[in-house]
Amino acid sequence: MKKMKMEKDPTTLFINTLLFFFFLQFQRFLSVSDSSLFPIEALPTKSGYLPISPTSTSSIFYTFYEAQNSTSPLSQTPLLIWLQGGPGCSSMMGNFYELGPYLVTNSLTLQPNPSSWNRIFGLLFLDNPIGTGFSVASTLEEIPTNQNAVAEHLFAAITRFVQLDHVFKHRPIYITGESYAGKYIPAIACYILEKNSVLKDNERVNLAGVAIGNGLTDPVTQMVTHAENAYYVGLINERQKHELEKLQLEAVEWVERRNWSEATRARNRVLDVLQNMTGLATLYDYSRKAPYEDELVAKFLNIGAVRKALGVKVDELFVYEKCSKIVWAALYADLMKSVKYMVEKILKEEMRVLLYQGQRDLRVGVVQVEAWVKSMKWEGIEEFVNGEREIWKVNGKVAGYVQKWKSLSNVVVLGGGHLVPSDQPLNSQVMIEDWVLEKGLFGSALELNVSTNFVYDG
Template sequence: MEHVPTVFFLLSTLLIAVSVESLPPPLFPDEALPTKSGYLPLKPAPGSSMFYAFYEAQKPTSPLPDTPLVVWLQGGPGCSSMIGNFYELGPWRVMSRATELERNPGAWNRLFGLLFLDNPIGVGFSIAASEEHIPTNQRQVAEHLYLALVEFLDQNPGFENRPVYFTGESYAGKYVPAIGYYILKEKPNGKVKLKGLAIGNGLTDPVAQIKTYAVNLYYSGLVNAKQKNQLEKAQEISVALAKSRKWREAADARYELLALIGNMTGLATLFNTARSEPYRTDLVVDLMNKREAKRVLGVSETARFEECSDDVDDLFREDVMKSAKFMVEYAVERTNVLLYQGMLDLQDGVVSTEEWMRTMKWSGLEMFLSAERRVWKDSEGVVAGYVQRSGKLSHVAVSGAGHFVPSDKAVNSRDMIEDWVLGRGLFGGEVVKQTISSGFTESS
């Protein structure tokens, strides 16, 4: 009888060990957890809240009260910034399987705080109390973004003096200048210390941009002369409708134009000519709908995550073909502006951006257009792209990247954003002739 407790203890220990070993590892390692996440109520719209996920700087080079805060906005219109978080520039990403998070070697929160906002309300995990609360134009977008960011600063004492940089891609080519314009024009002495705006592969001046599609495709060898003429006619339909202020019809014509390009080229995606399949943003959808992900992010288990909201997209249909260029023109006189594009993007790429940039009404335009376009090489000496800069405007063409630049070129995109914010390397006051730690160099 005296040996029974010993046997029982051994069996119990064995069973516990087996049960522990059989438990799957957590989907989110401790290092992958956001510093903070949750909801920012929009007080003028009762019941409506903007969802956020915040990641503090991993290795800040300045005291946290002075550490830059980078805000990321996804495009669409109507797509969730959790795509940017878990597929592009966040500290952990899903690249091959929704059940496996991988450390991002080019996370944008290495030196800076990084805040993802599901904008506008009704997108991703953000909550719109009613459809009437959802913005339908850039003025309303800016008002909501400002309220959300002020609420975030109020909830985090010590954050009030952090320099703020708004960044985003695609349709955020309108959101970013909209919030910048709003702050600079109406809240210059408010709580948000705006220091810069960065737009990646943005749709900013649609009429000018779609006029470049046919010629760009032709000289890329993707269509022949006959197809080029067909595309030019399709382009003109959308342009003419926009000039007649038939905004919804103009937007529909643009979507038809993009579909025509897809059929002519046979590409897997217009967002990246080198890809044999579309970007796997669907992995983020699968991840966000897992119970553990919702628990970690602080959202209801009953919340259903969609990559992009069809309802929000439809509400913005009147806005699609309207230009936000005047907002960029206003901003670049007063704060730093970065425009960057992946060179493999056919939809909102380099040529389409340069088309509207060169027509800006800006006191520094002539000097910018005459500025040298310098070769940017990474830390291995490989060409990473091209940088043109003058005054407060910087333009970067990113080699080997498409529409989702941080996903395609993680480390290079991080180096770009860090050097731009800190004003060093090719973004500094002097030309750098030798390799620097961030990888930005001038070609010899």
């Protein structure tokens, strides 16, 4: 029997060798495939999970990219934090579709983004609130239903991140984001200011400013502008304008009754009717012939190799969604509540605030933001509203307009829609860098008066 077995061994050995060879080739193929999907140079500097509480397993997923070419020592290099809107939309959208160092292509590969916001700053993306994107909510009850809970979780995550490396401790932090982050950002900024007032120096968050893009901050004031805005842009006629105005008033009535869920539903009707009236591909940018292709990010992040590269720890059956329906539902009644008073408080504390809007956004654009800004109770609002609107140029071409008074700056970005960093990548990069560094039109009053034709040369 042993002899007969020995006589078969050469064949068995050959088959095993052949199988082993194919296995190595397959592994090599997977390696090449993974590398092409997520090249090493595109990996975050750090990524993982930031706990929101020592008594909970819920945590906020993050990806961090250190500055590519910092102009100052890392211990002094500004750190930008990006929050997506929604509510419930993942900041990986901003990362891989708008302003991160590598963007997803139609072929589900990554390509360098020369206009990334981490050119000279550190850049941290947070999937907020818990339950959003790859963030973990241990129970449905822990998902925030108001901005106070959102701020509490964000504060825990940010302080935990700063503790990951001593070099982060004294870096100036700027919290940025777009859309529904127009509520998250004022909430976390106010929370930080309150906590800093009672914390020791070495425990404080070094918040230096906030930047809100196309932000939903004072929903009622913003919502009642839709009919007039669409009419004067030429997208609806007078009869349609009156129809929309009636729907807008219905939403206002629900707010006055403090029936927040019905108010949200009423606002949704206004936007749905406006969409049907105009026939546009998207209200987020009235010039687009097709909606944004941000579904590419979801397809990309549902690839196992990509998740592994990012350090994602979820079940293989977990399906990444660009926007969480569960989080949306949790914050549904919060949507029409204003946080304008929080922005007023931030400004009274002389915190630097940047508001920017893409010119072509019909949902939360220029008209919507101006409506609530000029209604603020802030000692500098009259000077701001009556101030000069400066022409902003990038490389000799008009990029938009800047209005500034003391710590408040507002930018209208020409040719931009709701996703400004995607629509106008270079100009958005120039804007955020100059604002943080207080250069050009974002500089002192003297610079402001002489820089009407400022040209960005960097």
